[in-house]
Amino acid sequence: MLGRSRLAFVLLAAAVTCAVAQHAPPWTEDCKKSTYPPSGPTYRGPTSWYTINLDLPPYKRWHELMTHKAPMIRVIVNSLRNMVNTFVPSGKIVQIVDQKLPGLLGNIPGPFEEEMKGIADVTGIPLGEIISFNVFYEIFTMCTSIITEDKKGHLLHGRNLDFGVFLGWNVNNNTWVITEELKPLTVNLDFQRNNKTVFKASSFAGYVGMLTGFKPGLFSLTLNERFSMDGGYLGILEWILGKRDAEWVGFITRSVLENSTSYEEAKNILTKTKILAPAYFILGGNQSGEGCVITRERKDSLDVYELNPKKGRWYVVQTNYDRWKNPFFLDDRRTPAKICLNRTYQENLSFATLYDVLSTKPVLNKLTVFTTLMDVTKGQYETYLRDCPDPCIGW
Numbered sequence: 001m002l003g004r005s006r007l008a009f010v011l012l013a014a015a016v017t018c019a020v021a022q023h024a025p026p027w028t029e030d031c032k033k034s035t036y037p038p039s040g041p042t043y044r045g046p047t048s049w050y051t052i053n054l055d056l057p058p059y060k061r062w063h064e065l066m067t068h069k070a071p072m073i074r075v076i077v078n079s080l081r082n083m084v085n086t087f088v089p090s091g092k093i094v095q096i097v098d099q100k101l102p103g104l105l106g107n108i109p110g111p112f113e114e115e116m117k118g119i120a121d122v123t124g125i126p127l128g129e130i131i132s133f134n135v136f137y138e139i140f141t142m143c144t145s146i147i148t149e150d151k152k153g154h155l156l157h158g159r160n161l162d163f164g165v166f167l168g169w170n171v172n173n174n175t176w177v178i179t180e181e182l183k184p185l186t187v188n189l190d191f192q193r194n195n196k197t198v199f200k201a202s203s204f205a206g207y208v209g210m211l212t213g214f215k216p217g218l219f220s221l222t223l224n225e226r227f228s229m230d231g232g233y234l235g236i237l238e239w240i241l242g243k244r245d246a247e248w249v250g251f252i253t254r255s256v257l258e259n260s261t262s263y264e265e266a267k268n269i270l271t272k273t274k275i276l277a278p279a280y281f282i283l284g285g286n287q288s289g290e291g292c293v294i295t296r297e298r299k300d301s302l303d304v305y306e307l308n309p310k311k312g313r314w315y316v317v318q319t320n321y322d323r324w325k326n327p328f329f330l331d332d333r334r335t336p337a338k339i340c341l342n343r344t345y346q347e348n349l350s351f352a353t354l355y356d357v358l359s360t361k362p363v364l365n366k367l368t369v370f371t372t373l374m375d376v377t378k379g380q381y382e383t384y385l386r387d388c389p390d391p392c393i394g395w
Helices: 002-022 063-087 092-099 101-105 112-123 127-138 177-185 232-240 249-259 263-272 334-344 351-358
Strands: 043-046 049-053 141-149 155-163 186-193 196-204 212-215 219-225 279-284 291-296 301-306 315-318 368-375 380-386
Touching (some): 063 112, 063 127, 063 177, 101 127, 141 351, 155 177, 155 212, 155 219, 155 279, 155 351, 212 249, 219 249, 219 263, 263 279, 263 291, 263 301, 291 315, 315 334, 334 351
Antiparallel strands (some): 043 380, 141 219, 141 315, 155 368, 186 196, 196 212, 279 291, 291 301, 368 380
C-alpha cells in the first residue's frame, strides 16, 4: 500500500507540474508578433496542392495522389501496426483488421467505400488497414479553431490541427511519432467538377473524410474532437453491430462541403444529423454574424454558440472542451488564444494576426501538424506545416 501511495503522489506531482508548466515560461509565451508570412523555426514548409476530380468514378479519384504518397502512407500504417502489436504481440488484432474489418463495418456510405478500395489497391495496403486509417481520425483529433469578424463585418477562419497524442513519443527528438509522420502526408485538395472548384480542403493523403475546408464565397468548416462518455468508440461499436442510422463525422463534414449551398443549410445539417462520435463543428459564413460553434453529442446538439459583434462577441474560439466548462487543467489552449485575440483588437484582424495567435505556445504545441487560414469572401485558402521547437509542451 505504501508503494502505491508513493506512486500516486509522484503521478499527482507530475500532473501538477505539467499544469503549472503549461501556464509559465518556457512552455507558454507572450502573444507572438510578426510571424506571417510564415518563416523561422515554427514553420516546417508549404503544403502542396492536388486536384480531386469528382467526375471520375470514386475508385479512381485518388489514384494520382496515392501514387505520389504511397510510400509515406505505408510508413504511418506500419507505425500504427507496430503500436498495436506492442500491446497484443500475437498479431491477432492486425489480422482481424486485415481480414474481418471490412465485413464488420458493412457497407460504408458511397462514395467513401469505393474511394478507400481504390486507395488500398494503389498503395498495396490491405483495405482493413486503410479503413482503420480513416476511422481513427474520428477519435484522436485535438485542435484549436477560431472564427473572427472585423469592424467591417469581414470574416476569417483559422485552425491548428493537432494530432497524435499518446501515439508514440520519440525520446530522441521530443516529438510524437504519428504527428511527425502525418506532416509529409498533409495536402491541400481542390475538389472539382466540370473543371470548376466545388470546395477546397486540407487533409492527409489516404483519408477520404475532411476535417478542414471551405466552399469559396459561401462557408468554411472545421471539425474538432469532443470528449464524452458517449464517445466515438460506442458509435463505431453500434455500427459494427448493425445500427447504422448515424453518419461518420469526417464523412458528413466532407458531404456538407461538397453538397451544401449556404451557411444556413450547412448549419442545419450539422446541428440535426445523427453522428457516430461527439464533435465540435466550427462553421463560418460570408456575412456579419455568420460564425458558430456547434457542440454535438452523437444524437443531439447541445449548443450553437454564434458570433454577435453587436454584443462584443467578435470571435469564437473552440479547442476540445465545452465552452461552459473549464478546460482540462493540463490542456488549456483556450485561455491563451483568447488573451491574444483580445490584445489584437477587432480592427487589426488579418491572416497575419490570426497566424500570430495560432503560433503562440501552447496554442502551437508538439501535436500541431498544420495551420490553415481561410477567407471565404475573398476565396483565400492557405495551409502551412508547423514545428514547435523545444522548449515546447507536448499538447
